[in-house]
Amino acid sequence: MKVAFLTRDGELSAFWNALKLVVCDGAKEEVNFGLTRSSSLSHYDFLVTSSLLAGEKDVLNMVADFVVDGKRLVREVELLSFEYPEVKVSGRTLAVGICPKGAVACLTSVPGENTVRSIYPFPFRDSSLDKVIFFEVLDYDMVREANRVLRKGGEVELWVRDEVYGGVNPSIALKFLIRFHVQGALLRGKYWVIKGKKLK
Template sequence: MKGNALSSLWNAEKIVSIDGDYEEINTGLNRSSLLKYSNFIIGNSFLYGERNLLSLTADYVIDGNKIIRSENLFENFPSIKFKGKTVTVGFCPEIGEIACISTLHQHNSLQAIYPLPFRDSSIDEILFYEVLDYDIMREANRILKIGGRVYLIIRDQVFGGIDPRDSLKFLLKFYIESAQIKDNFWIIKAKKIRN
């Protein structure tokens, strides 16, 4: 919630939990580790990857006036060629990643959000499909090798997404190499240069 209005997870200032008791959780740092399993998560204008990951932590995710179900969480993301051991988060393109953090039940999908179930410095690339979260980015930094790359793919605000400048704050620990628009999506490429 932003003020009294519902908002997307990446832009939320607090989460209200009502489970027999009213509890406000400060999410000013956009931290997925604060999310508890719940029956409902209600917000507005969630990003695609947020919807997907929130579906792992709740029975029902309500975005504005729509109930989100994992079977209708498909998006036409631009294709990226993977190199080495790659993990995708928020979407499973099924074209070579070793693991995918998603609600999609495919052979390489993992039902986990935080912490990511990989060893330190063991992954070459991570692709985030519309997922903006400091805890998950910190985990990406932990599991990426030095020189490893992060790709952040987000829909442009003209097409119902966000201003790409808003996403850059989630990549503070990485060196931004490029940002380009392709098929209505921004592809921001960043590199891990130190632990």
């Protein structure tokens, strides 16, 4: 059985805040998880964290048979019943952790018309998309991939619930858009929407 734990300072950690990936498969192996994330993941029987955002629960279900969020097992019914916000899509848009109508592809574990069950690397050519939307997924590797697949002038949107509603502080989410020119952040209902643009 292959079990992976996301940790920080020896304690279980949130996906976005983890510094180490500790894998137990007969032996113990520690992988640096600091400025990467999804590129360090393989397939696990169990993936254990202290807490996950909604989109992270979704994408991590693609790399583990069972995902444990704190003390709870993440079930597909939870992902299907989650109340997703209405996200408007235009152009050739890739959505990560959500699948809005009009997206050319969605990286999600929830079955759907345009679902692609892959998280890293993105299965798209360089400069082939107009927009990438991340829904509650804070991952440096995926942001680098978004930069690769977006055309010059392409847009990225990062949606995260405000910490009052169980999400994160928007200043934390901003750190994950380091490859983009941040154009602004606005509060839409309980979600912060942070927008950026690819300049080069």
